[in-house]
Amino acid sequence: MEWWVCAVSIALGIGTYALYRLIDRLRTAA
Amino acid sequence: MTPFGVVQISLFVAVLMTLAQPLGRYMACVYEGESTWLTRLLSPVERLVYRVAGVDPQAEQDWKRYALAVLAFNCVGLLVLYLLQRLQGSLPLNPQGFPAVSPDLAFNTAVSFATNTNWQGYSGETTMSYLTQALGLAVQNFLSAASGMAVLVALVRGFARTQSTSLGNFWVDVTRSTLYVLLPLATLLAIFLVGQGVVQSFAPYRSVALVEPVTIEVPAADAAGPRVTRSQVVTEQVIPLGPAASQIAIKQLGTNGGGFFNANSAHPLENPTPLSNFVEMIAILLIPAALCHTFGRMVGDPRQGWAVLAAMLVIFVPLALGTYAAEQAGNPRLEAALVDQQASAGQPGGNMEGKEVRFGIANSALWAAATTAASNGSVNAMHGSFTPLGGLVPMWLMQLGEVVFGGVGSGLYGMLMFAIVAVFIAGLMVGRTPEYLGKKIEAFEVQMASLVLLIPCCIVLLGTAIACAVPEAVARVGNPGPHGFSEILYAFSSAGNNNGSAFGGLSANNPFFNFALGIAMWISRYWLMLPVLAIAGSLAAKRTVAVTSGTLPTHTPLFVGLLVGVVLLVGALTFVPALALGPVVEHLQMVHP
Numbered sequence: 001m002e003w004w005v006c007a008v009s010i011a012l013g014i015g016t017y018a019l020y021r022l023i024d025r026l027r028t029a030a
Numbered sequence: 031m032t033p034f035g036v037v038q039i040s041l042f043v044a045v046l047m048t049l050a051q052p053l054g055r056y057m058a059c060v061y062e063g064e065s066t067w068l069t070r071l072l073s074p075v076e077r078l079v080y081r082v083a084g085v086d087p088q089a090e091q092d093w094k095r096y097a098l099a100v101l102a103f104n105c106v107g108l109l110v111l112y113l114l115q116r117l118q119g120s121l122p123l124n125p126q127g128f129p130a131v132s133p134d135l136a137f138n139t140a141v142s143f144a145t146n147t148n149w150q151g152y153s154g155e156t157t158m159s160y161l162t163q164a165l166g167l168a169v170q171n172f173l174s175a176a177s178g179m180a181v182l183v184a185l186v187r188g189f190a191r192t193q194s195t196s197l198g199n200f201w202v203d204v205t206r207s208t209l210y211v212l213l214p215l216a217t218l219l220a221i222f223l224v225g226q227g228v229v230q231s232f233a234p235y236r237s238v239a240l241v242e243p244v245t246i247e248v249p250a251a252d253a254a255g256p257r258v259t260r261s262q263v264v265t266e267q268v269i270p271l272g273p274a275a276s277q278i279a280i281k282q283l284g285t286n287g288g289g290f291f292n293a294n295s296a297h298p299l300e301n302p303t304p305l306s307n308f309v310e311m312i313a314i315l316l317i318p319a320a321l322c323h324t325f326g327r328m329v330g331d332p333r334q335g336w337a338v339l340a341a342m343l344v345i346f347v348p349l350a351l352g353t354y355a356a357e358q359a360g361n362p363r364l365e366a367a368l369v370d371q372q373a374s375a376g377q378p379g380g381n382m383e384g385k386e387v388r389f390g391i392a393n394s395a396l397w398a399a400a401t402t403a404a405s406n407g408s409v410n411a412m413h414g415s416f417t418p419l420g421g422l423v424p425m426w427l428m429q430l431g432e433v434v435f436g437g438v439g440s441g442l443y444g445m446l447m448f449a450i451v452a453v454f455i456a457g458l459m460v461g462r463t464p465e466y467l468g469k470k471i472e473a474f475e476v477q478m479a480s481l482v483l484l485i486p487c488c489i490v491l492l493g494t495a496i497a498c499a500v501p502e503a504v505a506r507v508g509n510p511g512p513h514g515f516s517e518i519l520y521a522f523s524s525a526g527n528n529n530g531s532a533f534g535g536l537s538a539n540n541p542f543f544n545f546a547l548g549i550a551m552w553i554s555r556y557w558l559m560l561p562v563l564a565i566a567g568s569l570a571a572k573r574t575v576a577v578t579s580g581t582l583p584t585h586t587p588l589f590v591g592l593l594v595g596v597v598l599l600v601g602a603l604t605f606v607p608a609l610a611l612g613p614v615v616e617h618l619q620m621v622h623p
Binding site: 009015019030 | 094097098101105112132133134136137472473474477478541545548549552553556557560561564567568
């Protein structure tokens with residue numbers, strides 16, 4: 001189960017960073 | 031509804047409004063770095079914190095640095111809380127000898143408390159050591175609340191500043207929120223609660239002899255079938271203790287809501303008297319209401335704060351009264367069975383199932399509305415035992431996006447996103463470029479505000495749909511039919527809007543719900559903070575435009591009406607179909623069996 005916690009946490013971290021980059025791109029484009 | 035109940039609700043609103051304005055002014059001084067009556071006492075502590083943490087309080091951050099600081103700070107807090115739970119069996123202050131919390135529950139709880147949701151898949155008194163409660167959960171109560179306040183302040187600075195790239199310093203804002211606002215208020219409230227009878231102790235639990243032994247039925251150990259029981263005479267009761275008062279004070283003020291005990295604020299050692307109940311209810315809404323005044327002062331026009339606060343009240347008061355009316359009306363099926371549900375000198379009447387006799391109908395209904403309007407989530411009655419319509423209102427208050435007061439900081443920044451959408455719609459109607467507080471609202475701001483509005487809706491509806499399709503999740507529902515659907519919808523509405531209250535009935539401590547709700551809580555917190563901070567950065571960089579005859583005034587009753595309309599329409603269009611499958615069907619089954 002500990003591996004699941006690691007996997008989910010990493011996925012959430014990557015998703016959050018991807019959103020951050022997307023917003024930054026939109027902001028730069030605006 | 032009884033006249034006495036209406037008077038109590040009116041008194042609550044009056045006291046809340048009276049206290050909110052001075053606190054809002056005080057917080058504006060704190061965030062603008064002005065001297066307050068606590069500055070002499072606390073500024074040495076503040077400087078010490080900066081020195082130890084290596085923070086330069088004069089260094090300003092742009093939105094990206096601010097956002098990364100928020101995320102890094104919260105991730106570290108989440109990791110510490112996870113490790114505390116996993117290692118509590120080997121750590122001190124564990125007189126009951128509780129073992130390590132399971133990985134999935136520890137993940138869920140760590141995300142829950144770091145995101146200011148405080149959903150609890152566990153019973154505090156049988157799962158968490160005193161160290162985990164005090165050093166892990168209570169500390170996160172402060173820090174998650176301070177994080178929300180910091181993000182709000184950054185957004186307000188975005189409105190207030192002109193052609194600037196910076197939004198302030200996250201480390202300064204989070205320190206000042208904790209030191210000057212949350213700690214003093216929580217200390218005062220904790221002392222008051224101890225005076226009312228809330229426990230505050232590190233002593234082990236106590237066993238006491240019952241005045242009158244009771245006989246209970248327990249499963250027989252040698253039974254051939256699962257339903258065979260035997261009688262057992264109980265002569266002793268275990269009284270759980272712990273450092274509860276200090277945690278309860280911040281759980282209410284920081285709109286956290288996680289109870290020290292499993293029964294939360296229905297437990298007599300968390301909320302012993304009607305007076306403690308009243309003060310705790312005030313504490314739930316006090317900072318979110320006061321922050322509206324802080325906002326008005328920081329943007330240089332207190333009327334703007336009043337307008338947002340008025341919009342919140344216009345939604346909150348009728349819905350609170352609606353819950354009260356539904357609960358006081360009781361259950362028509364019981365009336366048909368000749369059960370007396372009329373309020374009288376001897377009984378509160380109405381639907382008292384799941385409610386504490388010392389609080390009655392009005393204070394239970396008002397708490398339910400307050401705790402779901404704010405993203406608090408503590409409960410003094412079991413929402414799953416409310417009448418279908420009485421339970422619908424708390425659920426819908428969460429689904430509105432936790433913007434009616436909402437969480438400390440997060441509620442107001444959510445409402446300001448609705449304000450951006452409202453001026454955008456008004457601009458479309460009259461054919462002018464929308465402006466809010468002197469800043470032009472353009473495509474980027476509307477895109478980001480739309481993200482903030484839509485992400486929680488998607489989380490709630492998708493999460494509910496997936497759970498209804500997973501047999502392991504459906505098996506954890508405590509009731510069949512529409513009430514069972516309401517249990518799942520309520521759970522995802524709570525997690526997907528960072529509320530944390532539960533409908534009861536749903537056994538959520540299993541891997542599916544621990545992970546699914548944990549993911550929902552994470553996304554609905556941090557995936558909203560990022561666009562909010564991006565809007566703040568965008569607004570701060572803009573110049574302030576002059577007010578002209580074509581500018582829509584945003585402090586008038588017309589704008590308040592428009593804002594209320596946008597909030598209610600988005601909430602209704604998104605969630606009425608789902609609500610129709612749960613509480614609405616259950617109501618129809620109740621009135622037309």
